[in-house]
Amino acid sequence: MNEVLHAIAGRYSCRGFSGQPVSRADLETITRAGTQAPSARGNAPWYLAVVTNRELIGQIRDNAFEVLIRRDKEGxxxxxxxxxxxxxxxxxxxxxxxxxxxxxxPAEFDAGLLTENICLAAHSIGLGTCICGYATNAFHVFRSPDGERFSRRLEFPYGYQMTVGILVGHPALSKEPHPADTSVVRFFE
Ligand SMILES: Cc1cc2nc3c(=O)[nH]c(=O)nc-3n(C[C@H](O)[C@H](O)[C@H](O)COP(=O)(O)O)c2cc1C
Incomplete structure (x- = not known):
């Protein structure tokens, strides 16, 4: 199996990270891979805020969790x-x-391509990732106590909206990748 297929087959959502910090060099490597993703008309309609500040990560997490408690009992x-x-x-x-x-x-489609590039690049250098839709809750202007503040603090350019979060770290827990369901593929020859 070549390296790309190996990374695709091995990636999984990591739901337990060790406390070891992620190096700036590794974060640069994986975000660069993200920006190498294709996008419609080459629009590259994305902005990435890479947060390693513990206090800020904690504030975003707590705001997102508060919204989850109030609005999504199952989640x-x-x-x-x-x-x-x-x-x-x-x-x-x-x-x-x-x-x-x-x-x-929509731009979110492009962001999905960027996101998967980041996850695969991270996996290929031994880092774990988990795409985090719940993180978007923290940025919700009406629902989250500090919603608007986070967009300002992370210096979103005018008109940009929180789309998704990607958690990155050194894995403390691993799991098997989900099995590929190829029954959805049809060939017309
Ligand atoms: C758009 C998106 C949002 C997600 N949000 C979360 C999340 O908030 N928390 C979480 O633990 N996993 C989240 N996931 C991970 C999925 O649950 C996971 O990809 C799926 O169960 C398949 O497992 P795998 O990634 O290990 O193959 C998200 C995945 C995607 C694509």
């Missing part, structure tokens, strides 16, 4: 069952923001 229960830490002790949080492109495909 809250799932996180409690996983140990209660929404960010699994991740030492870095990459906040992916996008601007609307008014293209045939």
């Amino acid at each position: 809250h229960q799932r996180i409690v069952e996983r140990g209660g830490d929404l960010f699994y002790n991740a030492q870095a949080l990459i906040v992916v923001a996008t601007r609307p492109t008014h293209d045939l495909t």
